[in-house]
């Protein structure tokens with residue numbers, strides 16, 4: 001997944017361009033910038049690449065999620081359905097919007113399940129935050145249909161899934177608004193950065209304003225701009241956008257390498273009976289940043305993870321046990337009703353997150369391992385990796 005592995009002369013040149021101007025603000029000051037608008041350039045590239053009407057860059061994926069919610073008018077008292085398996089930012093953004101995260105079950109796609117979403121809907125539900133975890137998608141047709149049927153906004157957290165698609169349509173553009181992250185370890189990196197994409201003129205305009213203190217960005221005189229709405233500073237800098245311009249040009253190469261490396265490893269493990277690969281509703285649209293699979297029992301998953309670790313196979317994730325990616329270990333979310341202090345007044349009938357029962361998600365995640373797919377591996381390194389993985393399973 002990490003685009004930083006391909007940082008090179010192209011990235012240095014783009015950043016040097018910005019430094020040649022000596023100016024890093026993304027708006028205005030036209031006279032100082034010698035025609036260089038890196039953030040605007042990356043936004044145009046994203047629009048072209050994702051075939052979407054609007055793309056707006058912000059300072060992180062977390063900021064993109066928070067901006068998307070604000071720009072869609074989702075806030076105090078509204079419920080947003082989220083998966084228990086995600087990077088915790090998907091949940092934090094909802095809390096910081098003053099809305100209520102409602103957890104629903106995932107399925108063998110490792111994404112929210114249609115049945116889980118359906119069961120979590122209440123009269124206060126406004127949106128579904130569908131996280132395309134580890135670069136691939138859930139059961140999109142059913143999820144879209146049920147969002148339409150219930151009048152819910154489909155927000156896609158595509159932070160790990162740039163370049164992925166569902167039957168040819170880019171992930172992030174399937175619902176009303178999509179969010180991407182370009183932090184240091186994502187498929188493409190701006191150092192820090194994120195983006196919102198949407199076909200909606202209204203959401204786009206609101207996102208533009210919200211992410212820059214409510215500035216309407218009309219005209220060329222920042223001092224004279226209006227402030228129709230409240231906002232914060234979630235701007236990206238020209239330095240970060242410059243990195244992103246160079247990285248986005250490499251996206252197709254990155255995807256091709258990931259897919260090649262992933263296919264080599266996956267096919268070499270295909271004969272191991274106890275491995276059940278993650279279900280991919282559209283295998284051709286997987287961005288291939290990870291290879292994920294389930295084992296028969298949690299104990300076996302822990303054992304294999306340990307064996308891989310001691311054999312020096314790096315980049316293995318047992319998400320169920322780590323602190324960042326599964327509800328079970330998110331203390332600050334569990335304590336929302338208790339000691340966790342919040343800057344926003346949350347609805348008093350918040351669920352008690354210490355006692356959320358998601359048996360199906362537990363059953364899946366406690367048996368799941370993911371292997372990070374790297375770009376810089378040589379053929380030799382991949383062959384050795386396959387050897388070590390097969391050995392961990394007692395195969396040669």
Ligand SMILES: *Cc1c(COP(=O)(O)O)cnc(C)c1O
Nearest residue numbers: 060061062087089159160181183
């Ligand atoms: C990385 C990530 C985020 C947050 O992105 P940042 O740019 O690090 O703020 C949100 N959701 C998911 C699924 C992520 O992987």
